Amino acid sequence: MNSSNTLPVRKRKRRLSLTTKKAISGWIFVLPFVLGIIMIYGPIVFKSIQISFVSLEGTASREVKEFIGFDNYKRIFEEGANFLEAIMNGIKSLVIQIPSIVIFSLFMAVILNQKMAGRTLFRAIFFLPVILSTGVIAATDASSNALANMESGQVDTNTGEAGFMSSMDLASMLGNIQMGSALVDIVVGLVNDIFDIISRSGVQMLIFLSGLQSISPSIYESCQMEGASAWETFWKITLPMISPMILVNAIYTVIDAFTAPDNNVMGYVQKLLRGGTSGTALGSPIEAVQVGHAMIWVYTALVLVVIVLVALIMKAFVFYQKRD
Amino acid sequence: MQKEQKIRIRKHQVVLNRSAGGDGAIAFFLIIMGVFMFIPLYYVVIQSLKPLDELWMFPPKFIVQHPTMQNFGDLFNLLSDSWVPFSRYIFNTVFITFAGTFGNLFFSSIAAYALAKIPFPGRRPIFTTIQSSLMFTSTVTSIANFITLSTLGLLDNPFAIIIPAWGSSMGLYLMKQFMESSISDDVLQSARLDGCSELKTFWSIAMPLVKPGWLTLIIYSFQGLWNTGSSIYIYSEQWKTLNYAISQITAGGIVRAGASAAASVIMMIVPILVFIISQSNIIETMASSGMKD
Structure with a gap:
């Protein structure tokens, strides 16, 4: 490895201080990533914000734009009461989902981190929902799911990959044993919720697992020597050491929930961005695009508020291995 | 805390101080959950081995009666x-x-x-x-x-x-x-x-x-x-x-x-x-x- 590549400053006569050298290498290291972000996201953000403030009406080429201030944002409140309600519902359900997903995945990770026969196999099994829920496989599942429901004469309202197991087998099974339909709905709903949480914990579990693996075994060994029980070791060692990953997972969960393609708000915004006006009071596809862009920014702002809140709450508990 | 030192050693490594009952409960839990998570995968694999007439049986069967590689053959023909x-x-x-x-x-x-x-x-x-x-x-x-x-x-x-x-x-x-x-x-x-x-x-x-x-x-x-x-x-x-x-x-x-x-x-x-x-x-x-x- 050629060190002169990274520190060209060395060749100069005037010697730079250590802090300056560090600063320069720091900048060089982040530069590719920052440039990438600016190049890829910069124009997108600019364009989208621009559209949200202008009227595209009567401009076929979308070149000539008329600045109309916050009108597009005002229209959200006029047309899209459902939109705001959907966001609020999303945030409400997150209040329950974040803790349950984080706790469940941490629990699984701690269990799967122990030495035991076939642990890689078990890990793979618990990561399966992540693999199963992407791409072709999800599509296949959904179609077989719909078909099964069609044949059993039941209309499944909880579509999506999470409903695969429960709605397909459980609902028809319960239907067969003549349970009341209200009761079936409750049971299926509950199982779907649990299954939803489990199937959305795959990545979080994996992150926790790697977090656990970077805790030094010698710390555990010394705990053994002092006679700490597994329970005490968990609360006194594992939890503080894993706390940075709890923050990552909480934020990942928020992002995952808000940006999933099957998210209601996402679907609605996407429809508007493609110029779809059905189900809205918007006059033309062009208006839909404008309001859609305004909605993206309202949505992004709200989600960022949630992320900052989560980060602030978690920060209080995070322990970093740092001493300066 | 004064406790009786009971270090359990398995394969030359110290294991956490937990009762054998605890180990058993965890193993039981893992297997139950594992089976639960494994079913969708199993189902997909089983589906791929079913001949066409078995694919559309209702309720769906979890066992293949006549396993076949026909589906894979079809796939490669189509591809x-x-x-x-x-x-x-x-x-x-x-x-x-x-x-x-x-x-x-x-x-x-x-x-x-x-x-x-x-x-x-x-x-x-x-x-x-x-x-x-x-x-x-x-x-x-x-x-x-x-x-x-x-x-x-x-x-x-x-x-x-x-x-x-x-x-x-x-x-x-x-x-x-x-x-x-x-x-x-x-x-x-x-x-x-x-x-x-x-x-x-x-x-x-x-x-x-x-x-x-x-x-x-x-x-x-x-x-x-x-x-x-x-x-x-x-x-x-x-x-x-x-x-x-x-x-x-x-x-x-x-x-x-x-x-x-x-x-x-x-x-x-x-x-x-x-x-x-x-x-x-x-x-x-x-x-x-x-x-x-």
């Missing part, structure tokens, strides 16, 4: 009729997945290292910006992204997918947390004192210490890119992906149900193998050790 040679789709997907994953790994790690471990002016605003960009997923940005990529001249070639993958903020965020939580500043300091350049410190000190972190990132990124389907950025057939080719087949509807079940199995095997290989590569690292405090 060999495709516009471009089937190997081309495989090459495209493999290329996109590898270039995307390793580029993402490298750029995220090196940036994360700088953000976490090198104090330089401006790192806070940079990190805040990157954190905010976590929100920009392909769903929201697809149209504007199209314009950007076309200005950069990257449309209709695999880099339209690979380059945005390099800028995945989630990878950077993950790596930064790993760097912060499991690398002690003292280790880096002593490397620097011994005359190690910043790049070498990153490559030979920091990266081995966060091996679990980047193995996770590989799995995460791999399994996202592997499933890259039809994309609006790529329109010529020669750069389409495997996922796209297979989804064309499954789009055939009920008649193709057997072939599409076989396709699911094939698409699934690779990410599962990557997961298993990288997970069995993780050995307990000595991350936070090596320092006597």
Whole structure:
């Protein structure tokens, strides 16, 4: 490895201080990533914000734009009461989902981190929902799911990959044993919720697992020597050491929930961005695009508020291995 | 706390102080949950082995009466009729997945290292910006992204997918947390004192210490890119992906149900193998050790 590549400053006569050298290498290291972000996201953000403030009406080429201030944002409140309600519902359900997903995945990770026969196999099994829920496989599942429901004469309202197991087998099974339909709905709903949480914990579990693996075994060994029980070791060692990953997972969960393609708000915004006006009071596809862009920014702002809140709450508990 | 010292040793290693009953309960729980999670996979595999008449039985059977490889044969027959040679789709997907994953790994790690471990002016605003960009997923940005990529001249070639993958903020965020939580500043300091350049410190000190972190990132990124389907950025057939080719087949509807079940199995095997290989590569690292405090 050629060190002169990274520190060209060395060749100069005037010697730079250590802090300056560090600063320069720091900048060089982040530069590719920052440039990438600016190049890829910069124009997108600019364009989208621009559209949200202008009227595209009567401009076929979308070149000539008329600045109309916050009108597009005002229209959200006029047309899209459902939109705001959907966001609020999303945030409400997150209040329950974040803790349950984080706790469940941490629990699984701690269990799967122990030495035991076939642990890689078990890990793979618990990561399966992540693999199963992407791409072709999800599509296949959904179609077989719909078909099964069609044949059993039941209309499944909880579509999506999470409903695969429960709605397909459980609902028809319960239907067969003549349970009341209200009761079936409750049971299926509950199982779907649990299954939803489990199937959305795959990545979080994996992150926790790697977090656990970077805790030094010698710390555990010394705990053994002092006679700490597994329970005490968990609360006194594992939890503080894993706390940075709890923050990552909480934020990942928020992002995952808000940006999933099957998210209601996402679907609605996407429809508007493609110029779809059905189900809205918007006059033309062009208006839909404008309001859609305004909605993206309202949505992004709200989600960022949630992320900052989560980060602030978690920060209080995070322990970093740092001493300066 | 005065307790009777009972150290349990299994395979020359001390195990946690837990009763045998506790072990049993955990094993029981794991097996129950494992079976529960395994059923969907089992079901997909079973579906791919069923002959057509068994596929549409209701209620669906969890046992195949006459297992057959017919579906896989059908799948390959269908694939060999495709516009471009089937190997081309495989090459495209493999290329996109590898270039995307390793580029993402490298750029995220090196940036994360700088953000976490090198104090330089401006790192806070940079990190805040990157954190905010976590929100920009392909769903929201697809149209504007199209314009950007076309200005950069990257449309209709695999880099339209690979380059945005390099800028995945989630990878950077993950790596930064790993760097912060499991690398002690003292280790880096002593490397620097011994005359190690910043790049070498990153490559030979920091990266081995966060091996679990980047193995996770590989799995995460791999399994996202592997499933890259039809994309609006790529329109010529020669750069389409495997996922796209297979989804064309499954789009055939009920008649193709057997072939599409076989396709699911094939698409699934690779990410599962990557997961298993990288997970069995993780050995307990000595991350936070090596320092006597």
